[in-house]
Amino acid sequence: MHDAIIQVEHLTHVYEAAPVRKKALDDVSLQVARGDCVALIGFNGSGKTTLVQHFNGLLRPTSGSVVVDGIDVGDHKLDLRALRQRVGMLFQFPESQLFAPTVYADVSFGPQRMKLGRHEVRARVKGALDSVGLPHEKYGHRSPFDLSGGQRRRVALAGVLAMSPHILILDEPTVGLDGEGRQEFYTYLQKVRLEQGVTIVLVSHDMSEVASMANWLYVLHQGHLVMQGTPRQVFAQSEQLQNWDLAVPPLHALLADLRRQGIALPTDILTVDEAFAFLQAHRQKSSFRVRNSEAEAEQPRR
Numbered sequence: 001m002h003d004a005i006i007q008v009e010h011l012t013h014v015y016e017a018a019p020v021r022k023k024a025l026d027d028v029s030l031q032v033a034r035g036d037c038v039a040l041i042g043f044n045g046s047g048k049t050t051l052v053q054h055f056n057g058l059l060r061p062t063s064g065s066v067v068v069d070g071i072d073v074g075d076h077k078l079d080l081r082a083l084r085q086r087v088g089m090l091f092q093f094p095e096s097q098l099f100a101p102t103v104y105a106d107v108s109f110g111p112q113r114m115k116l117g118r119h120e121v122r123a124r125v126k127g128a129l130d131s132v133g134l135p136h137e138k139y140g141h142r143s144p145f146d147l148s149g150g151q152r153r154r155v156a157l158a159g160v161l162a163m164s165p166h167i168l169i170l171d172e173p174t175v176g177l178d179g180e181g182r183q184e185f186y187t188y189l190q191k192v193r194l195e196q197g198v199t200i201v202l203v204s205h206d207m208s209e210v211a212s213m214a215n216w217l218y219v220l221h222q223g224h225l226v227m228q229g230t231p232r233q234v235f236a237q238s239e240q241l242q243n244w245d246l247a248v249p250p251l252h253a254l255l256a257d258l259r260r261q262g263i264a265l266p267t268d269i270l271t272v273d274e275a276f277a278f279l280q281a282h283r284q285k286s287s288f289r290v291r292n293s294e295a296e297a298e299q300p301r302r
């Protein structure tokens with residue numbers, strides 16, 4: 001892949017200090033292209049968090065290599081500050097990292113630590129708050145603790161964006177939010193991606209979010225990289241995903257059920273609109289091919 005901003009080669013990570021020695025990643029190789037939104041999916045304990053923690057130097061490879069935006073994370077002279085200016089990371093429940101009395105103070109903390117001039121800090125805070133839909137004129141003076149859960153999470157995102165990272169790592173960023181909060185978070189995230197060209201690595205259990213947000217998926221299972229492709233390609237293999245205890249998006253589960261009933265649906269349907277268009281076209285042509293004899297037997301008799 002040319003212009004890979006993240007290059008992982010034969011990465012193995014072993015937690016030695018654990019009560020039991022644990023190999024959390026085993027010979028994983030992957031790339032993330034600049035400007036892409038890549039999602040890592042996998043059942044609990046498959047190694048997703050361990051993998052992304054290498055991307056900002058929280059963890060170092062046991063063996064293999066991880067190069068992020070030209071910086072070798074395994075290098076013993078690693079400049080962590082330089083790496084973390086390029087890689088912004090939002091952990092689960094990031095609002096718990098909010099601490100300042102006002103939204104403005106919170107978002108300006110990172111740029112101030114970068115020793116930027118006052119005007120630059122102000123411009124960055126304004127830009128970051130605008131891009132998450134919380135304009136500073138309205139929200140800057142408010143306490144983060146007076147905001148809704150979804151808004152607080154967007155303040156945390158603004159705090160990371162104000163550092164102008166090249167890469168944004170999001171580990172379960174919407175866990176615990178209600179449907180509306182999740183929807184808003186992803187709407188703004190998509191906007192940031194398109195307007196600022198930031199590369200995004202997303203860890204999520206929510207397959208519908210993943211299907212709509214990411215343009216490439218990597219599937220981890222027990223520390224191994226077991227599948228990759230576009231959401232369309234990966235979710236077309238829903239039975240295989242279910243073998244790895246992965247819930248597929250509800251639409252894909254429904255399509256798989258219909259196929260089991262004998263309805264010949266194409267495997268590469270990704271959205272509800274596509275499913276609807278296909279079903280409508282085929283209803284008009286009355287050309288459902290019902291292969292399952294049981295399904296035929298259940299047809300109402302005239």
Ligand SMILES: Nc1ncnc2c1ncn2[C@@H]1O[C@H](COP(=O)(O)OP(=O)(O)OP(=O)(O)O)[C@@H](O)[C@H]1O
Binds near residue numbers: 049
């Ligand atoms: N600090 C640690 N010390 C020892 N073992 C760990 C540590 N962190 C994670 N592990 C183990 O490594 C494996 C991979 O964990 P990891 O958190 O990377 O998986 P995950 O896919 O992110 O899981 P989840 O979806 O539950 O967050 C698991 O078996 C986990 O118990």
